[in-house]
Amino acid sequence: MYLNVVWRKVNIQSTEAATEIGEHIAVEPLLAVENLSKSFGTQLLWRDVSFTLNKGESLSVCGISGSGKSTLLLAIGGLEMIQSGTVTFDGRPVIGGRQAFIEGIGYVFQHYHLIEELTVRENLLLPFSIRFGGRQMPDIWDEVLDLLGLRELLDRLPTTLSGGEQQRAALARAVLMKPKLLLADEPTGSLDEATGARVMELLLQVCRRFRMSLILVTHSQTFAARTDRRMLLKDGFLCEQGYKREVDG
Ligand SMILES: Nc1ncnc2c1ncn2[C@@H]1O[C@H](COP(=O)(O)OP(=O)(O)OP(=O)(O)O)[C@@H](O)[C@H]1O
Ligand SMILES: [Mg+2]
Numbered sequence: 220m221y222l223n224v225v226w227r228k229v230n231i232q233s234t235e236a237a238t239e240i241g242e243h244i245a246v247e248p249l250l251a252v253e254n255l256s257k258s259f260g261t262q263l264l265w266r267d268v269s270f271t272l273n274k275g276e277s278l279s280v281c282g283i284s285g286s287g288k289s290t291l292l293l294a295i296g297g298l299e300m301i302q303s304g305t306v307t308f309d310g311r312p313v314i315g316g317r318q319a320f321i322e323g324i325g326y327v328f329q330h331y332h333l334i335e336e337l338t339v340r341e342n343l344l345l346p347f348s349i350r351f352g353g354r355q356m357p358d359i360w361d362e363v364l365d366l367l368g369l370r371e372l373l374d375r376l377p378t379t380l381s382g383g384e385q386q387r388a389a390l391a392r393a394v395l396m397k398p399k400l401l402l403a404d405e406p407t408g409s410l411d412e413a414t415g416a417r418v419m420e421l422l423l424q425v426c427r428r429f430r431m432s433l434i435l436v437t438h439s440q441t442f443a444a445r446t447d448r449r450m451l452l453k454d455g456f457l458c459e460q461g462y463k464r465e466v467d468g
Contacts, residue, residue, distance in 0.1 A: 248271055249276075249309060250272040250306070250309075252268055252270050252295060254267050254304040254305070255304035255306070256304055257291075257299070263455060265291065266455055270457065270459070273432070274432060276433075277432065277435065277447045278433065278448045279442065280435070280437075282452035289404050291457075296316060296324050297317075298316040308322060308324060320350070320396075323396075324398055324399070326401075327386075327393050327402070327404070329405040330409060331385040333385055337376075338374050342388060343395060344356075346392060347395055347396060359397065366421065367391045369384075382411075383414035386418050387421065390421065394425050394429060403436065406437075448460070
């Protein structure tokens with residue numbers, strides 16, 4: 220599967236290359252992951268994971284089941300304890316999930332995690348009201364509803380929606396918070412190919428529109444190829460797809 224690409228171990232670095240989301244924007248560091256290591260008990264999952272991500276940049280993480288991709292996303296978002304290393308987001312250390320949420324890290328998961336008892340509208344507004352309180356509406360409400368085609372679904376319960384509709388709602392819920400960084404864990408993993416492709420298109424579109432950085436965990440090489448940078452978690456190390464010229468030279 221990875222035969223035709225060259226991977227190199229990731230060091231802390233910035234990138235000037237930008238193909239999809241990061242086009243036409245200045246390079247500004249947003250996230251610095253430095254020497255993260257994670258074990259469950261005596262079992263080492265990954266070690267010395269280091270990379271930086273710029274504002275508006277997108278990055279994909281591939282790897283076989285059990286390689287630790289979801290755990291890595293949780294660690295970046297302050298939701299998983301790590302044994303060593305640091306995560307710095309927008310100039311501040313990430314010390315917990317709530318702080319990460321407040322400072323602008325959003326999540327989209329494979330299984331949507333919408334609250335079944337709440338309508339789509341209530342689901343969409345819940346994090347926003349937790350964060351900002353009261354009855355204030357997100358200023359990008361109309362734009363997000365139109366982009367993701369959710370207007371007709373606002374009064375429905377999640378259980379009455381298709382998988383693609385639920386994922387569009389879950390994406391909107393995250394985007395309405397205007398996160399600076401979106402962590403997406405196999406966001407199309409529960410969808411058929413065509414619906415998955417449509418949701419992925421929308422995901423990339425909203426990231427571009429609202430200049431959000433993206434870390435996308437995916438098993439799809441096609442989707443991974445759409446991100447600015449591609450990484451592979453393998454044998455406990457995170458490697459970045461390198462450039463042919465580095466190997467030649
Ligand atoms: N809380 C936990 N306690 C013990 N082991 C755990 C815990 N969470 C995850 N693991 C183990 O860590 C390994 C990595 O899990 P993780 O969910 O990060 O993998 P993944 O790469 O996301 O896999 P998949 O592609 O199947 O989603 C697995 O072997 C899993 O059983
Ligand atoms: Mg996973």
